[in-house]
């Protein structure tokens with residue numbers, strides 16, 4: 001029986017490239033594995049896969065009765081809906097420990113680094129399995145994406161060393177230029193339906209019993225939002241009304257200015273103000289130097305909800 005290797009819902013490049021890379025590694029060490037995904041791929045991921053000649057993993061929603069290796073999270077809210085009926089055989093991740101649990105022993109590769117693909121590169125080294133050039137390419141791009149080309153405070157020396165090693169294997173001389181090309185693809189928001197933008201990189205978190213959704217759009221220039229910001233603001237209000245979320249935040253991150261404008265809709269906006277020690281103006285606030293949802297946005301908000 002093959003295990004399935006799958007990243008989080010609303011998959012980003014790390015989840016998709018990580019599932020492909022880890023499934024390849026597992027197959028090399030005689031543990032049959034199939035990479036899958038829980039949602040549509042983003043334009044950035046499509047760019048990466050096309051650049052290095054990969055197809056997207058198959059879409060698979062249900063995992064009951066299957067063995068599953070989880071990539072890029074350990075959260076119930078981000079896992080397959082029927083994960084309780086599956087056997088989690090392993091987790092590779094670089095986020096805070098979430099609330100997934102198991103009834104059988106599992107393999108855990110969790111490190112406080114900038115990207116799951118950095119951890120997967122360490123796994124390749126551990127098992128002494130060679131990485132094919134095209135696979136190295138997508139792993140490298142995932143790390144450049146997650147670390148915002150090393151600018152994110154989540155970026156570690158291990159991430160930089162892994163990108164350098166993978167770039168060499170992939171035969172990419174100017175990896176930072178490729179990273180910028182990737183972020184330009186990510187910045188092309190014109191003509192995209194507003195809800196698609198809100199949900200493009202959206203994660204739900206359980207904060208002391210409250211469901212909090214946080215989306216993020218990383219661009220090279222916030223001016224791309226000038227014409228659509230009001231629509232984005234209206235849409236997160238609508239999204240909140242459609243579900244049972246306590247709050248919805250949308251981070252508009254400028255990777256060149258290195259900061260994020262946060263659009264907020266909440267049952268209690270004072271919690272958000274408390275978390276970041278800032279006053280909201282028209283339900284938004286600029287957070288200077290904030291690039292990372294995981295490291296700079298989620299933890300203070302968890303504390304505020306505690």
Ligand SMILES: [Mn+2]
Pocket residue numbers: 014015072094114115116146
């Ligand atoms: Mn990641």
